[in-house]
Amino acid sequence: MAVHHSGGVEDAEDAVQDTFVKLLNTKKEFCDDRHVLYWLIRVCINECHSIFRHPWKKGVIPLDKITNVSMPENADYTDLKNAINKLNSKDRSIIYLYYFEGYSAKETAEILNMTETAVTSRMRRIRGKLGNLLEGA
Numbered sequence: 001m002a003v004h005h006s007g008g009v010e011d012a013e014d015a016v017q018d019t020f021v022k023l024l025n026t027k028k029e030f031c032d033d034r035h036v037l038y039w040l041i042r043v044c045i046n047e048c049h050s051i052f053r054h055p056w057k058k059g060v061i062p063l064d065k066i067t068n069v070s071m072p073e074n075a076d077y078t079d080l081k082n083a084i085n086k087l088n089s090k091d092r093s094i095i096y097l098y099y100f101e102g103y104s105a106k107e108t109a110e111i112l113n114m115t116e117t118a119v120t121s122r123m124r125r126i127r128g129k130l131g132n133l134l135e136g137a
Helices: 002-006 009-025 033-051 078-085 089-100 105-111 116-136
Strands: none
Touching: 002 009, 002 033, 002 089, 009 033, 033 089, 033 105, 078 089, 078 116, 089 105, 089 116, 105 116
16 A cells, blocks of 8 residues: 555555554553554555655656556466556545455545545446546556
8 A cells, every 4th residue: 555655665665663652652541453553544544645745756656656456477468557546546545446446445445534425436437437547458
């Protein structure tokens, strides 16, 4: 998740490290392990976004520098990976959490602070975008 939002492995490692430092320093009480996991994902996404607020990161990152999601080794999903990388970060987050991490629409909505309806309607639009991008590939 961090690599998708930060644009590179090094920045993702920094964001993950900062996320765990925040976890160690937080006074927040968590209900259960799932609550901790959701909190970690949300904070990590925010840390990745904060990377781009720094003056030295205010440039455009080429899509080819973004590490793609892991796919089965024996399959060639290059067109799909390229199409996913052309989506905006919010759409990539929804796709990643739902399809690659296996979260339900409700869980994805909780993690991204959205309504379940918003997630499902965005997924419908994202599938259409991916279909259009893949048709052109």
